Every structure is written in structure tokens, then in C-alpha cells.
Amino acid sequence: MKKAIVLLSGGVDSAVTLYEAKVDYDCKVLTFDYGQKARKEIDHAKLVAEAAGCEYMVLKIDLPWKGSALLDKEKKIPEGMESAEGGIPDTYVPSRNVIFLSFGVSYAEAIGAEAVFIGAHQMDYSNYPDCRSEFFDNYRETIRYGTRAGVESHSIKIETPVIDRSKKEIVEIGDRSGVPFELTWSCYHGDKKPCGKCESCLFRKQAFEEAGVPDPGVK
Amino acid sequence: MKKAIVLLSGGVDSAVTLYEAKVDYDCKVLTFDYGQKARKEIDHAKLVAEAAGCEYMVLKIDLPWKGSALLDKEKKIPEGMESAEGGIPDTYVPSRNVIFLSFGVSYAEAIGAEAVFIGAHQMDYSNYPDCRSEFFDNYRETIRYGTRAGVESHSIKIETPVIDRSKKEIVEIGDRSGVPFELTWSCYHGDKKPCGKCESCLFRKQAFEEAGVPDPGVK
Numbered sequence: 001m002k003k004a005i006v007l008l009s010g011g012v013d014s015a016v017t018l019y020e021a022k023v024d025y026d027c028k029v030l031t032f033d034y035g036q037k038a039r040k041e042i043d044h045a046k047l048v049a050e051a052a053g054c055e056y057m058v059l060k061i062d063l064p065w066k067g068s069a070l071l072d073k074e075k076k077i078p079e080g081m082e083s084a085e086g087g088i089p090d091t092y093v094p095s096r097n098v099i100f101l102s103f104g105v106s107y108a109e110a111i112g113a114e115a116v117f118i119g120a121h122q123m124d125y126s127n128y129p130d131c132r133s134e135f136f137d138n139y140r141e142t143i144r145y146g147t148r149a150g151v152e153s154h155s156i157k158i159e160t161p162v163i164d165r166s167k168k169e170i171v172e173i174g175d176r177s178g179v180p181f182e183l184t185w186s187c188y189h190g191d192k193k194p195c196g197k198c199e200s201c202l203f204r205k206q207a208f209e210e211a212g213v214p215d216p217g218v219k
Numbered sequence: 220m221k222k223a224i225v226l227l228s229g230g231v232d233s234a235v236t237l238y239e240a241k242v243d244y245d246c247k248v249l250t251f252d253y254g255q256k257a258r259k260e261i262d263h264a265k266l267v268a269e270a271a272g273c274e275y276m277v278l279k280i281d282l283p284w285k286g287s288a289l290l291d292k293e294k295k296i297p298e299g300m301e302s303a304e305g306g307i308p309d310t311y312v313p314s315r316n317v318i319f320l321s322f323g324v325s326y327a328e329a330i331g332a333e334a335v336f337i338g339a340h341q342m343d344y345s346n347y348p349d350c351r352s353e354f355f356d357n358y359r360e361t362i363r364y365g366t367r368a369g370v371e372s373h374s375i376k377i378e379t380p381v382i383d384r385s386k387k388e389i390v391e392i393g394d395r396s397g398v399p400f401e402l403t404w405s406c407y408h409g410d411k412k413p414c415g416k417c418e419s420c421l422f423r424k425q426a427f428e429e430a431g432v433p434d435p436g437v438k
Contacts, residue, residue, distance in 0.1 A: 062278055067329030088367050094328035098365050099321040102314055109313035110286030135365035142361045146317050146354035148307050 001026040003113035004159070005104045008049060010041030010185045012204060013162055014119035015048045016174035020161045021117040027054045030107060032100055034061040034093070035071050037190055044185035044218075051180045059103060068093040070188060077188045079197040088127050089199065091188060097130035101139060101158065108156045109149045115157035123166040124203070136160055167207035175213045182216035194218060220245040222332035223378070224323045227268060229260030229404045231423060232381055233338035234267045235393035239380045240336040242396075246273045249326060251319055253280040253312070254290050256409055263404035263437075270399045278322060287312040289407060296407045298416040300344060307346050308418065310407060316349035320358060320377065327375045328368045334376035342385040343422070355379055386426035394432045401435035413437060 004025035008014045009032075021027050029049040033042055042058060049056040069075040069090040082089045097120065104116035120131040129135060140158050144150040162170050174181065186204040187194035194201050208215035223244035227233045228251075240246050248268040252261055261277060268275040288294040288309040301308045316339065323335035339350040348354060359377050363369040381389050393400065405423040406413035413420050427434040 057283070059281055059283070061280075063325060063329075064276070064278070065326050065329035067325075088370065092367055093325075095321055095325035095362070095366055098362060099318070099325060102318040102321045106282060106286075106312075106314035106318060107284050110282075110284035129367060129370045130365040132364060135361065138357065138361040138364055142354065142357040143314070143317060145351060145357055146349040147314055148311055148348060151307065151348045 002115075003028060003111060004115040004117055005030055005108045005113050006054070006117040007031075007100055007104055007119070008045045009119070010043070010045035010048065011119075011200070012174065012179075012181065012184050012186060012207070013121060013170055014045075015179050015181070015184050016170050016177070017117050017119035017161055018048065018052055018054070019174065019177040019179045021115075021159065022052055022054065025115065027052070027117075028107070028111070028113065029054045029056045030104060031056070031058045032061050032103070033058050034063055034096075035066070037070060037077065038185065038188055040190045041185045044183055047183040048180065051183055061099065061103075063093070065094070077198050081199055081202055086127065088129065091199065092128055095130070097128075097135070098139075105143050105147060105156050109147055113156070114154060115159050117159045117161065119162055120160050121162045121165055121167070121170065123164060131163075133160075133163055136163070167203055168210040171207045171211040171213050175211065182218065185218060221334075222247065222330060223334040223336055224249055224327045224332050225273070225336040226250075226319055226323055226338070227264045228338070229263035229267065230338075230419070231393065231398075231400065231403050231405060231426070232340060232389055233264075234398050234400070234403050235389050235396070236336050236338035236380055237267065237271055237273070238393065238396040238398045240334075240378065241271055241273065244334065246271070246336075247326070247330070247332065248273045248275045249323060250275070250277045251280050251322070252277050253282055253315070254285070256289060256292075256296065257404065257407055259409045260404045263402055266402040267399065270402055280318065280322075282312070284313070296417050300418055300421055305346065307348065310418065311347055314349070316347075316354070317358075324362050324366060324375050328366055332375070333373065334378050336378045336380065338381055339379050340381045340384055340386070340389065342383060352379075352382055355382070386422055387429040390426045390430040390432050394430065401437065404437060
């Protein structure tokens with residue numbers, strides 16, 4: 001079976017992406033410990049990877065310059081649906097997906113994997129620049145020129161199976177493919193229970209409601 | 220003064236790049252500890268940054284999948300000028316510059332720097348795919364779409380001042396701008412003295428000879 005690297009955050013989007021990927025690929029899961037306040041998501045990513053029966057690795061990434069409410073203790077994680085207002089939210093992490101993909105591609109090259117999967121989506125109110133199709137399209141060209149794989153054989157595919165799906169649709173897809181939603185973690189905070197107030201909690205709530213799928217909550 | 224991030228390896232090319240960059244920018248130096256056998260180059264990068272009077276940071280990067288003779292103890296660093304034969308050398312590190320640039324861009328975004336400098340060059344026998352103009356041209360487009368800086372204001376510039384220079388010319392430029400060559404380290408090994416046999420040692424020797432500049436050796 002062909003191999004793929006799947007970037008898994010522990011949230012719903014990347015869990016659904018993993019379950020899509022594992023239909024066609026032997027998936028190696030890569031999760032980043034990048035200093036996020038929501039450290040629990042790392043444990044949840046592990047649980048999801050185990051449930052999916054996939055080999056699993058956590059990679060520590062140091063971003064001492066921070067520059068995001070998700071990383072910086074001095075910056076409060078906003079409540080409410082900030083992204084719905086249009087701008088790039090304070091939770092944007094400088095060049096996060098540029099960094100994450102670069103490790104995914106390196107891993108893929110080293111083990112001869114054909115693809116890197118990432119659960120980005122650009123629908124709804126997602127205003128992260130590094131979740132847009134234009135970014136991924138350009139990234140594909142970049143690694144076609146800048147890697148051994150791109151020059152010598154096939155370029156590593158960057159797969160974004162949920163890029164044009166709404167959150168509602170992502171929940172529906174995951175519901176059909178048996179994603180263990182009870183193992184996922186969406187909250188931007190890392191407290192015992194999800195806060196229910198941050199944008200990520202609110203998006204999750206809305207998505208499950210719209211999809212008519214009961215959110216099992218956190219196990 | 221405008222700020223720039225300069226990626227500094229401790230070798231000649233990046234040292235010359237730093238001295239070019241600091242003419243126009245307040246330079247923040249970023250060096251990667253990525254598990255390279257030539258660990259001495261990290262200390263040499265620090266010495267060069269200090270000589271240039273620049274703020275300095277070493278960032279640890281974990282590449283557990285290795286995939287390069289520069290990282291993997293099981294793989295011998297080749298002797299001789301392997302690249303002169305055409306293929307991509309065993310010293311290629313999977314997606315190294317893709318990764319390094321992504322951290323440079325993240326740092327630049329976080330502190331509001333305008334540019335990231337990298338000492339890549341595609342002349343002579345440089346067969347690294349991630350040292351080619353096509354790679355950098357595509358990378359510029361990618362971050363124009365995938366970063367807050369690219370969307371909201373100016374995109375981060377990726378500056379490659381020696382990209383079309385031969386090693387000989389790089390030595391000539393550095394000689395004119397006062398680069399402390401005696402503080403640089405080129406050898407792929409990390410022994411007390413440069414081995415004189417690896418490709419990097421041989422390229423260095425040839426470049427100084429062709430430029431007619433005496434190599435001061437290692438301090």
C-alpha cells in the first residue's frame with residue numbers, strides 16, 4: 001500500500017482527513033507540539049491515531065517568537081466568532097502551515113511516501129491565509145522544484161480533502177466514515193473541559209448542530 | 220532601520236550573505252541545530268554573528284527521519300566532488316531549505332521584519348534542488364498567499380544575494396566586505412580540524428585558490 005503522511009492536530013478536521021486518507025494509504029501520523037496552549041490536543045491526536053490504527057509521531061517545534069494568541073501567554077484567546085468579522089484572527093500562528101507542511105514533506109521524502117495530507121478548509125469563516133487553495137496550489141509548485149522527490153521522480157502530493165467543505169459537511173463525512181469524534185479536541189484552551197466560548201468551540205457546536213449529528217463531547 | 224532575518228549556517232556562503240544583508244538591514248541571525256554531524260558549525264555561526272554585531276538565535280529542529288549523510292550515522296559522508304558528477308548528492312537533507320525558510324518567514328512575520336536572507340547559490344556544481352532560483356521564485360509566491368504579511372501588507376522578501384555567484388565570486392565579495400573567513404566552518408564533519416576531503420572542504424579550497432584570496436583557515 002502506498003504511504004502517506006497525515007498531519008493530525010487532534011481536532012475534527014484533521015481526524016476526518018485521516019479517515020479519508022487511510023482508505024487509500026498506509027498513513028503515518030505527524031502531530032506538532034509547537035507550544036500551543038491547548039496541549040491536550042496532542043493527547044487527543046494520539047488517541048485518534050491509535051483508533052485509526054496508524055503509526056504515530058509527535059514532533060516538537062520551537063517558535064520562540066510566538067506572535068499568536070494560541071501561543072503567547074500575554075495574549076488572550078478571543079471569545080466569539082472573530083473570523084466571521086472578516087480579518088485574520090489573533091489565533092493565526094505566523095506561517096504555521098508553511099512550517100507544518102515542510103516537515104510533512106521532509107518526512108515523506110525520507111520514507112518514500114507519496115503524499116502529505118492536511119485538514120485545512122477555506123469555507124465558512126476561515127480567514128487563515130494558510131488554509132486557502134491558492135496557498136496549497138503554490139506550495140505544490142514550490143516543492144516540485146525544491147525537493148529531491150520533485151526532481152527525481154514524483155513530486156510529493158499535498159492532499160487537502162476537506163479544503164472546500166463546510167464544517168457541517170466535514171462532520172457529515174466523518175460521521176459516515178466512523179471518525180471517533182469523542183476522541184477529538186477542538187477548544188483553543190487546554191482546560192479539563194472545552195470552554196464553549198472560543199471560536200473553535202463555537203464552530204464545532206454549530207457544525208454538529210447543522211449536520212444533525214449529536215456531538216459526543218470529549219471522552 | 221528595516222529588519223531582516225538572516226539564516227546563518229557558519230559557512231562561507233551564509234557569512235557573505237550576512238555581510239551583504241547588514242548593509243541595508245538590522246539583521247537578526249537564525250541558525251539551525253538540526254542534528255547535523257558538523258555541530259561545530261553552530262559555534263562558528265555564533266562567532267560570525269557576534270563579529271557582525273547581530274542579534275543571534277539557535278533553533279533546535281528535530282528531523283528523526285534523517286534521510287541524509289549529513290545527519291545519519293549509518294551513512295558515510297562522501298569524499299570528493301560528488302556533485303560535479305551531476306546527481307543530487309547524498310548530503311542532500313530532505314526539504315531542508317523548505318523547512319529553514321519557513322521558520323525564517325515565521326520569525327519575520329512575528330517581529331515585523333521585511334526580508335529573509337539565505338546564502339543559497341546554484342552555480343558551480345551545486346545540485347541541491349532547494350538551492351535553485353525556480354525553488355525560491357515559487358516559494359515567494361507561496362508565502363505571498365499563505366501568510367498574514369503577504370495578505371495584509373508587504374509579503375516577506377526572500378533574498379538570495381549570492382544565488383547566481385560562483386564560489387570564487389562569493390569569496391571575492393566576502394573579501395571586499397570584510398567577512399571574517401577565519402571564523403567560518405565549511406567541513407561536513409565536526410572534527411577538530413576540517414577533513415580536507417569532503418565536498419564542502421574541496422569546494423572551499425578551490426574557491427579561495429581561484430579567487431586568489433588566502434584562506435585564513437579556522438581560528
